[in-house]
């Protein structure tokens with residue numbers, strides 16, 4: 001089993017990714033760290049606690065992290081994930097409480113198992129940046145960081161050239177990308193290859209009346225309505241579940257080494273990925289750090305894994 005820490009901002013696709021991870025025997029979930037992102041920190045934390053209680057996994061600690069980005073104010077995505085971040089799903093208030101500080105949890109969890117821990121980050125990278133600032137070099141002590149974020153050349157989803165997680169905290173994204181850690185990056189170009197058709201989900205849920213099935217049907221409603229309007233077909237992309245999938249079966253994605261950095265301050269471009277594609281450099285160095293960037297997804301393979309694990 002691979003020890004993992006999920007750094008999340010649930011949010012519907014984070015919740016689906018969490019359920020997939022909980023149902024994957026290959027992963028030993030050491031804990032969850034929550035951050036502001038899709039929802040304010042209190043809500044992302046409550047949602048993480050609620051989803052763990054839904055599947056009877058209150059043994060997994062949930063630690064609260066950053067309530068705002070390193071610089072500037074927090075922004076959220078109510079229009080995508082619904083008023084409380086889990087679409088139309090209504091889960092009981094959690095009985096469990098947060099277990100502590102996310103930054104210390106990340107540092108202690110990684111230090112306890114040097115070179116073993118995979119951190120799957122599917123929200124703004126504020127917690128990871130703060131952990132690196134508090135204990136320089138800690139991210140490089142991970143086995144791998146699997147990060148959902150950024151957009152290479154396609155249109156962004158929060159501004160013309162930026163993706164939500166990197167736009168929400170561009171300084172943190174830049175610090176994590178430049179930390180020297182072993183990074184697998186899932187940009188929008190990869191996440192957008194994964195489309196969960198509403199008919200397929202409904203077919204897999206048909207006849208099921210259990211709480212998990214009811215949650216999945218209700219939670220996906222808001223995102224599917226939003227993306228159906230945006231893309232003209234019934235369904236949704238699976239950004240964050242792909243990050244969990246990649247931590248289980250790396251072969252699900254064809255990856256390509258790329259030198260990337262993140263623009264932290266541009267008035268129109270803060271959070272934009274800067275990819276250094278120069279075939280040669282003169283008198284300077286390639287910009288940014290090398291990451292393994294997901295470029296092609298085994299879509300049928302992933303969808304089968306996702307639905308099998310989600311709806312176990």
Ligand code: RIB
Pocket residue numbers: 009011012013014037038122123124148157163164165239240
């Ligand atoms: O841009 C998509 C990403 O931003 C996903 O992780 C989604 O949950 C939001 O956090």
Ligand code: CA
Pocket residue numbers: 008009010011013014037038122123240
């Ligand atoms: Ca997310």
